[in-house]
Amino acid sequence: MTGLIMNERDIVVPGEKIASGMDYLPGNGTFREGEDIYSSQLGLVGVNGRFVKVIPLTGKYTPREGDIVVGKVVDVGFGMWNVDIGSAYSAILNMRETSEFIDRGADLSHYYDFNDVVIAQVTKVVRYKDVNLTMKGQGLRKVKGGKIIDVTPSKVPRIIGKQGSMIKMIKEGTGCNIVVGQNGKVWIKGERIEDEVKATEVILKIEQESHTQGLTDTIKNILEGKGK
Structure with missing residues (x-):
């Protein structure tokens, strides 16, 4: 079989075959071997005319089962919601995975509407394409008000700290729910915009300086008004 083997915006891993035959030409992130084109990196397939490329997923979140995520509802479908969790693909929240009882045929936007922010858990990941979520569990819920900031996913453990010590200190020092x-x-x-700003500045500082020694003391001093 010749032609495209993968579809546009499919996720591919290094060495995965994307196209077969000479009708397509290798672009960025790909290489040709014989008559076949393969991916040279983890990313999304892109097609521009006869050129095939792979757009790297650097910085993108790779979902794993059990992850707690903060997401935003981007579409209301039949019996489900699409939720943006910062991954290459939107995640799916099925109506059966909510904490409420929802009648068949009900207007789902009455429960979760566009731009609603939810705290959910990843229950299933199929090759990083299909991501299923649940709202059944302690702390999983829709949240109102406040703000969302983005940090590099790999820096999350440093922001949380050992046994939650860092994030606990930030919560206590700012009075914010986080x-x-x-x-x-x-x-x-x-309670106040100033508190949210302070929490934001501290979290972004941790992200930027996660590799430095004495960071915990630095953050403690900032929260106590003794440093910058």
């Missing part, structure tokens, strides 16, 4: 998603999205809500 949820740090494994997907690098952080929901912050305080």
Whole structure:
């Protein structure tokens, strides 16, 4: 069989065959071997005329089962919602995976509407394409107000700290409710805008200086008004 083997915006891994035959030409992130074109990196397939390329997923969140994520509803479908979790593909929240009882045929936007922010858990990942979510579990819910900031997903463990020590200190120092998603999205809500700004500045500082020694003391001093 000749032609495209993968579809546009499919996720491919290094060495995965994208096209067969000489009708297509290798672009960025791909290479030809014989008559076949393969991916040279993890990314999304892109097709521009006869050129095939792979767009790298650097910085994108790679979902894993069990992850707690902060997401935003981007579409209301039949019996489900599409939720943006910062991955290459929107995640799916089925109506059966909510904490509410929802009658068949009900208007789902009455429960979760466009741009609603949810704290959910990843229950299933199929080759990083199909991501299923649940709202059944402790702390999983729709949140209102506040703000969302984005951090590099790989820096999340440093922001949370050992046994949650860092994020606990930030919550106590700012008085804010904070949820740090494994997907690098952080929901912050305080009594005052100033509190949210302070929490935001501290979290972004941790992201930028996660590799430095004495960071915990630095953050503690900032929260106590003793440093910058």
